[in-house]
Amino acid sequence: MVASMPDNPAATATAAAPSARRTLQARDWAPYLFISPFFILFVCFGLFPLLFSVWLSFHTWDPSTGLAGMNWVGIENYQFVLTDDWFQKSVFNTFWIAIVSGLPQHLVAIPLAFFAHTYLAKYRNTVVGVYFLPFITSTVAIALVFNSLFSRDFGVINVTLTSIGNLSIAGFHPLAWLFPTHNIDWGQPQYTKWMISSLIFWRYVGWNTVLYLSALQTIPNDLYEAATIDGASRRQQFWYITVPLLRPMMFFAVTLTIIGNLQLFEEPFIITGGTGGIDQAGKTAAMHMYNTAFVDSDFGTASAVAWILFIIIALMTWANNKLFAQKD
Structure with a gap:
């Protein structure tokens, strides 16, 4: 038997292109997905506390009062x-x-x-x-x-x-x-x-x-x-x-x-x-x-x-x- 050829090869290739593109994109993002836990933990427990301490050094704050109790004092703490x-x-x-x-x-x-x-x-x-x-x-x-x-x-x-x-x-x-x-x-x-x-x-x-x-x-x-x-x-x-x-x-x-x-x-x-x-x-x-x-x-x-x-x-x-x- 002779295999039948598709009626429109160009249409078939066009339909397969998005699937290949999605696979390629997934491969591109996969490494970042695997290393993301480090960056998430670093941002939460490293970068954020660091930046927050800089901001906090210009305030007076008692943690028992919550974030609403922060008062801006400028460089008075340093002085x-x-x-x-x-x-x-x-x-x-x-x-x-x-x-x-x-x-x-x-x-x-x-x-x-x-x-x-x-x-x-x-x-x-x-x-x-x-x-x-x-x-x-x-x-x-x-x-x-x-x-x-x-x-x-x-x-x-x-x-x-x-x-x-x-x-x-x-x-x-x-x-x-x-x-x-x-x-x-x-x-x-x-x-x-x-x-x-x-x-x-x-x-x-x-x-x-x-x-x-x-x-x-x-x-x-x-x-x-x-x-x-x-x-x-x-x-x-x-x-x-x-x-x-x-x-x-x-x-x-x-x-x-x-x-x-x-x-x-x-x-x-x-x-x-x-x-x-x-x-x-x-x-x-x-x-x-x-x-x-x-x-x-x-x-x-x-x-x-x-x-x-x-x-x-x-x-x-x-x-x-x-x-x-x-x-x-």
Whole structure:
């Protein structure tokens, strides 16, 4: 039998074209459909809160009154924050802790990573695990341990200092590191910042060590072999080979330290019970923002604090970028 030909081939092709066009359009939109959950979640929980906090920083608002309770005040929130003594003190505490705990992290982590890379190659994985353990430990558990260590009456630190003080003529009174006692001489504010700084240093020095150790493994061994043949000592190899080639990782690690320390919240909040310790000496800028929002219910001022803190972090990051910028 002979197959019959359609009466009008052009009409058949024209009828099939819309179907093919719809299929092509569906294929074009399919990838966007699959990745749409990310963008939906980002807009709802990322972009919208960000833009809303900018708008909120120009208002006074108590959430219990609803959105109708928002009152436009312009830049008054920013003016109040910049002249607020407690905010200035929290920024000072933040920078104090950031410098005292952040700078030694890198001064210790770089030589420590070089030592582990050079002399402990066989046990490198074990050493890395030990270094990294404080970083992944629960903040609450760390706070409990340090509260015990620095306890006024039974802490190991005070017991040790008292034992040493008893050997001298002057003697030594146990220190109240976090909370005031009936004797003001036993609870001075500067001790609180030292305690928090020691906690931050202990927890994050291992993280920076792992970063530098990973960077050291990318440096060719040929450079060290050539330096050894030329008579360079280990110290000279460290200063003239290791340190210059670690410059990109140093920039990355210091940037993370700046951002993390200026946003410091968990450790001082938990270890001081949210009060900031004696005379609020351990109260950071992030803690001040939290208390302003969720204790004082002043979300407009808290939003202003957040954006001022963002500007400070951006400026510090820019300065760090200029410091580590590669020269021609």
